[in-house]
Amino acid sequence: MPRKLKVKLYSTIIRPVLLYEAEVWTMGKEQERILETTEMRMLRRIKGVTLRERERSTDIRRELGVSDINEKVKEIRMRWYGHVKRREEGHPAKEAMESIVPGRRPRGRPNKRWRENVEDMSHFGVRPEETVERETWRRKTRAADPARRDQQP
Template identity: 35%
Template sequence: RETIRLYPSLNINNRNFKRTRHFKYLGSILSERNEIEIEIGTRIQSGNKCLYGLAKLLGSRSLSRKLKLQLYITLIRPVITYGAEAWPLRKSDERKLLVLERKILRKIFGPVKDMLSGEWRIRKNDELETLFHKPSILETIKNKRLLWAGHAWRSQNPLIRMVLEENPNGKRPLERPRRRWEDGVRDDVKALGGGEDWRLQASNRENWRQGCMSG
């Protein structure tokens, strides 16, 4: 694994800043090794707290399913997907997010009576997909990421362009390369039928936005 040199603190202009492995900045968790799984874990934890806080409403028979879904889309999902435009998602991260969404949907739709045994059971994944007529949380995140990628690439901000274009020098650690944010963008574009050069396609704002919305 990559060796991290340990410094107890940093001194700038006679001010000491204590060293920490991760900290919160603008609502997101940043770590010394740029580990996105810490941030995603925090988002999932926050989503579970929202679910717990709204549990009575989501399980109430007095509210329609349409209203309950609206509560999820407008109150819970934004908490989970905050800052998701910058997430380089791995398959394991995607599974965790889908598990959380299914947990919420099972709370909303409730159990179902089995036609064969006559007993009540939780709904299966395919049954939830049939009832939930909206893009999944994963599809929503990928759409947000593509829209942000297009905006960032067309931006006149030199700092943003530098981050996208620069190829930092240095040696990679002797381990499997971590998934990059741009890898996710490139895969999403391919899934929508686009080509290899996503930057060229993103240069046309209207076509890019239309392609993102069609997905």
Template identity: 35%
Template sequence: MRMLQWFCGHTRRDRVWNEAIRERVGVAPIEEKLTQHRLRWFGHVQRRPPEATLRSGVLKRVDKVRRGRGRPKLTWDESVKRDLKDWDISEELVLDKSAWRLAINVPEP
């Protein structure tokens, strides 16, 4: 946001809302772009053959690992499942690359 504020000629003292600056420059929110990139990587991993090193390494769970106290960390696969649910996308769509790209596309304002 600091780069966008500088681009528009504003400083933090001007107290201009981030949404107003993003709308003026025409940039999508960073949360949506991060979700888009995470889902694009998920599609890449899912389209790999099951014996691929990438797929076996990313999707394999390690059992009997003692976690620390407190709230457990959000894992990559849990965040992908949450993103799929939030965006209302099914996992079966991942096999059709063009349809998957259209489903996860974040349009620039």
């Protein structure tokens, strides 16, 4: 099977399955590492190289035209955030996103909240007020897909 077809199958079938409902995930470093490891095992297999050949992941991704899966998760999360922020007032999803649960959190290091993952918008250089302009928001937050980057005006 040609490599281009393998990459196309990976991008259209396997990756969406890996990222199912990624917009609501709260990922820690361990989950990010597991996701990236899984992706790189598949991409190395597509390219036909082993870990012993010590080829950099960035070089493999660039050659196959695939972006980092963790960047894609951030993009998906930002797309969902913009979608919910544009909803009308009183919509259940918007109320749930903007609600603050009363009470104290348990002792120890708290788990990351979804809002803490999303509010790091400096990665994309956007502000919450920009969600109103849908096209601008999508253009600024769609940075993780090399194939689309070439098609943008």
